[in-house]
Amino acid sequence: MSKWKILTAASLGTVVLASTSACGGGASSQASDEASGAKGSFEDVAAEVKPDPAAVDLLPADIKEAGKITMAADLHYPPTSFLAEDNKTPIGYNVDIAKLLGQKLGLEVEVKNVTWDNVIPGIAAGRYDFTATNMTPTPERLEVLDMITYWAAGSSLIVQTGNPEGLSLADDSICGKKIAVMAGSSQQQDYIPLIDEDCEAAGQQPVDSVVLGNVEGALTQLVAKRLDGVFSDTSQLAWAAKQQPQSFELLSPQYQKEEGDDIVALGLEKDSELTSALHAAMQSLMDSDAYQETLDRWGLGAGAITTSEALG
Template identity: 50%
Template sequence: MKTRHTIHTAAAGLAVLLALSACGGAATGSQATDIPKTQNTRDISEGVQPDEAAVALLPESYKAKGELTVAMDLSSPPMTFLAEDNATPIGVNPDLARLVAKKLGLKLKFENTAFDTIIPGIDGGRYDFTATTMSATEERLKVLDMINYLKGGSAVAVAKGNPLNLANDALCGKNIGVTKGSSQQLKHLPNVSKWTCEEKGNQAINAITLPNVQEALTQLDSKRIDGVFYDASALAWAKEQQPGHFTVLEPRMDTRTDTNVAMGLKKGSPLTPALQKAIQSVLETPEYKESLDYWGLGESAITEAKIRQ
């Protein structure tokens, strides 16, 4: 879903949004609390029982070790980041990784590492798997087994209340902000412009390339651009942290691509069958939907932990 540069810009751009979260609402569901989300370090997997079928598929070496190591780039709220204690991984990906480990009856060890070092680390045996909002690209599938666990995707943010009456298929001639190096800039916006505008004889969408999402949202707020095309999860988080500033169009933009993201482990790993079974078990738990709802991503739920080919 992202290039490495996108992750850096998301982290930089959302730094202000993260700081604003102390004014945010309380958690909901069994994570209910009167503290801000960025301070909530509760383990969502508390009380979740192992899945016997998944445990039965575990290789003996993992049973003996009793622990899984997961690699994450903890820099991209609300998916994967550190709590205000600067020690506890929080967000959708840490929640789901904890649930997967619990379904396998194993402890979980987090390794915070740069995104572009994750695959080499898995290949070199330093990490057992990753849950870091990774798209199953052709290149990655050559070296990883990848299992769907979440729906990704892109969305468009517009001025509060959508005064220009914009829609996903009605952006022709509009100034739409994208972040430098993102999949939206490099691939999705040119394609959407072609399909919805240029092939119909209309003016192309005017892409305004900006350094990060915070700058893009600032320009939207000041009416210097008409919209922002970015990762749906980040826009949902930003909307929660900056209420009343902008509207996110629904549904998400159709980019005519498989938007599911996948957990990854070494190609041909003996852990793959057990991990797939555990992920499928997690998708069927109330905690899965609870986590997505809590982080503002209820639309991202899927029902099948499919191994990507």
């Protein structure tokens, strides 16, 4: 299809992770990491990270005095943000990055479990200070948010094992098919409309998009054969395919827009007084070994970038 540029999973170094179940009693952070499949421990990485005086100096006085900021994330998206075996401890790449940013600023970071489509409204209402949720900095989001780039992600299609419908992102085979996307995601808001344009140009029906709240719910419906596929972030879908190969097959190639890239960004309230400090902390983190180590331990090292941009 004309608007699509194809990247193979191998070219992006896709790595999948081991599973964590949502049951059992409490667990230490290190034990949670081990159960999740992450390599090493968060404590080992965090021990290297100290407050950056230049970033701390940029903090608003009220936040500095409070000593804490809140990060909103939907904790149903392994390996980026999800719950440990105790079903209450937030873990994942985005959670680790948020905590390390807090250390760069000398602040505690409290992670709030918020459904994806309520994250931006919650930030706008002042209930949360920022989000780290693989959010693409689209023009629409930049109208209501300040955004700080921090990682390069990707989008893929997952289907039932064996690909019974013969689907692919490389042709028009998903036209007219029932495909789940997450509410408010780039896949829903940006990519499906482009795919639908190509379907129409090919004389096919548009994708029968099913908008759902999170990937876990979408995968449940895929297993029940109520969907033909799920279109979401590659990291999350690769994780699911690794855990249940008898149920799920991650299709290659990935999807990427012809224009733009897959950079994702933190989101803050528009014109937030915290933006400059958080941006400085992010660049300071990127300049340290802890940033790459954190991506690597979650199997996401291929998405590292070297420069953070503040957008708004």
